[in-house]
Amino acid sequence: MGKHIYNIAVIPGDGIGKEVMPEGLRVLDAAAGRFGIELRYKHIEWASCDYYAATGRMMPDDWKAQLSGMDAIYFGAAGWPAAVPDHVSLWGSLLKFRREFDQYVNLRPARLFDGVPCPLANRKPGDIDFMIVRENTEGEYSSVGGIMYEGTEREIVMQQSVHSRIGSDRVLRFAFELARQRERKQVTVATKSNGLAVSMPWWDGRAAAMAAQYPDVDWDKQHIDILSARFVLQPQRFDVVVASNLFGDILSDLGPACTGTLGLAPSANLNPERAFPSLFEPVHGSAPDIYGRNVANPIGMIWSGAMMLDFLDTDGGSGRQAHDAILAAIQQVLRDGPRTADLGGTASTTDMGQAIAAAVAG
Ligand code: GGG
Numbered sequence: 001m002g003k004h005i006y007n008i009a010v011i012p013g014d015g016i017g018k019e020v021m022p023e024g025l026r027v028l029d030a031a032a033g034r035f036g037i038e039l040r041y042k043h044i045e046w047a048s049c050d051y052y053a054a055t056g057r058m059m060p061d062d063w064k065a066q067l068s069g070m071d072a073i074y075f076g077a078a079g080w081p082a083a084v085p086d087h088v089s090l091w092g093s094l095l096k097f098r099r100e101f102d103q104y105v106n107l108r109p110a111r112l113f114d115g116v117p118c119p120l121a122n123r124k125p126g127d128i129d130f131m132i133v134r135e136n137t138e139g140e141y142s143s144v145g146g147i148m149y150e151g152t153e154r155e156i157v158m159q160q161s162v163h164s165r166i167g168s169d170r171v172l173r174f175a176f177e178l179a180r181q182r183e184r185k186q187v188t189v190a191t192k193s194n195g196l197a198v199s200m201p202w203w204d205g206r207a208a209a210m211a212a213q214y215p216d217v218d219w220d221k222q223h224i225d226i227l228s229a230r231f232v233l234q235p236q237r238f239d240v241v242v243a244s245n246l247f248g249d250i251l252s253d254l255g256p257a258c259t260g261t262l263g264l265a266p267s268a269n270l271n272p273e274r275a276f277p278s279l280f281e282p283v284h285g286s287a288p289d290i291y292g293r294n295v296a297n298p299i300g301m302i303w304s305g306a307m308m309l310d311f312l313d314t315d316g317g318s319g320r321q322a323h324d325a326i327l328a329a330i331q332q333v334l335r336d337g338p339r340t341a342d343l344g345g346t347a348s349t350t351d352m353g354q355a356i357a358a359a360v361a362g
Contacts, residue, residue, distance in 0.1 A: 004319065005038040006312050009070045009277070011047045013093065015286025016296040016349075017076020023298035023353025024074065027329070028305045030357040031322040037309065042070065047093040049080035058084075058092030064100070072308050073097065073279040076301065077286040091143075094281075098136050101276035103269035104167065105174050106134035106248060107307070108283055110235075110255030110265065115335035116343060120232060120258055128259050130238040131182075133175040134248025136269055138167045141245045163199050163244065165206065172210040174272060175242035179217045182239060187211070189221040190243035190251065203244065227251070231258055252283055261342040263297025266304035268311060280308040294348045297340040299330055302356055329359035 012021040025041070032039045044066070045051060046059050060066070067073070078094045079086050097103065112118055112128035145159035172189075179187045189207040193200035204221055211219045222230070224247050230237055231254050243251055256265035265283035282300025290296055306326035313319020337355040339345030347355075 003036055003038055004313060004317075005040065006071045007040045007042065007069055008308070009044055009067055009073045010041045011044045011073060012076040013047055013078050013286065014049050014080045014089070015077055015288050015291040016284070017048075017078070017286055019291065019294055019296050019349050020282065020298040020301035020353075021074075021076045023349055023356075024301035024305045026353050026357045027302045027326060027360055028074075028309070030360040031306075031309065031326055034325065034361060035318040035322045037318050037322060042066075047075070047078070047097075049084045049089055052084050052089065052092070058089060059096065063096075067277060070277045071312055072277050074305060074308060075279050075281040077282065077284065079286045080288060082288065094279075095141065097279050098269055101279070102137065102271050103276070103278055104135065104137045105171055105268075105270040105272060106136040106252075107178075107268045107270060108132040108134060108248075108252035108255070108265065109303075110252075110259050112235075112259045113264070113331055113334045115331075116260040116264070118258070118260055120235065123235070128235040128255075130235070130255065131178060131240050132248055132252045132255055133171060133178065133240060133242040134252060135167065135171040135243065135245050136248075137245075138162045138164060139245030140247075161196075161199055161244075163203060168203060168206045169210065172207055172242060175240050176210055176214040176217050176219075179219075179240040180214060184239040185217045186239035187214075187217055187219040188227065188238055188241045189219065190224050190227050190241060190247045191221045192224050192247075193221075194223060207242075224250075228254060231255055256283060261297060262300070263340065263342045264299045264303065266300050266302075266307055268304065268307045270311065278308075278311060280304040280311075294350060295341050296349050297342050298349050298353045299334075299356075302326065302353070303330060325360050325362075326356070329356045332359045 012018040052058050079089045109131050112125050114125040140161045142162040148156045179185050191200050193204050256262050262284050267283050269279040306323040309319040310323035333355045338347030338351040
């Protein structure tokens with residue numbers, strides 16, 4: 001088998017994205033060195049609020065051309081609300097990638113690691129280990145809507161949710177296929193069909209039709225309110241959770257929060273057909289409140305890099321091994337190594353990245 005060579009666009013973005021990215025690259029390099037993978041980086045400064053401050057745009061007109069030939073995008077964080085309104089930075093960068101590169105699955109694991117204090121009572125490693133599959137290109141994140149009579153007493157604002165049959169079926173199918181590969185083979189579908197009485201009964205119907213094609217997978221649907229409560233009260237119930245864009249966004253902050261800190265959480269914005277590059281980023285945002293002190297937890301960024309190597313390697317060889325080695329190193333450091341403030345320690349972002357890279361190198 002030949003050496004695997006991947007072209008990666010590296011986009012730190014904003015805030016702590018710029019601090020965790022070097023640690024992500026440090027660990028990727030250690031894994032690449034150990035498993036015979038060649039990573040060719042293209043460093044990009046746009047898709048950031050600094051670029052916006054200089055140009056009035058988040059990305060250049062030729063952004064797609066600049067990304068041609070890239071196998072994946074490794075992304076830090078988006079947003080610097082003191083300079084650019086959040087909806088402008090998000091729609092001008094991350095959401096553009098997701099929509100124009102048809103990254104319709106946002107895969108977000110939540111796992112309780114040994115050595116991480118769990119905020120939930122009586123939970124041990126193994127009790128929380130589930131995957132959130134978030135629809136990533138439509139749903140509540142739609143650009144359909146508008147404001148009428150703006151600035152007057154008659155002001156009206158509307159924003160429509162958009163759920164297509166193709167968009168819903170493909171993300172549901174991904175969730176059921178994923179569950180089929182896992183030991184427990186169980187899917188929970190997030191809904192709110194008692195309140196959102198048009199879109200969500202329809203979504204439930206799509207889910208039931210999909211489930212009928214997977215008799216080997218157990219499934220149920222739960223309203224988003226009780227589902228959120230159960231994340232906290234009974235997280236061991238969940239295996240694969242599939243949700244619309246907004247529900248999935250909320251659940252994928254809550255899930256990792258139940259495992260101790262959002263700083264651990266990775267995500268993969270996937271175009272499963274590989275027609276476009278997929279994007280890998282930590283779930284956390286740019287965290288302006290802690291930026292500049294080198295105290296952010298780099299594990300979300302590092303784990304996202306592991307997911308990237310796993311996804312890129314279509315023959316389940318070195319990329320899968322690199323992924324597993326990075327996860328083992330994360331577990332080792334969380335048990336015995338330096339820890340950042342969100343985990344109750346005093347280590348810096350760099351300390352933690354170096355420790356994980358050393359553990360990967362072996
Ligand atoms: N690294 C993730 C990030 O920058 N998130 C900012 C954010 O607000 N994202 C919203 C979303 O994922 O929909």
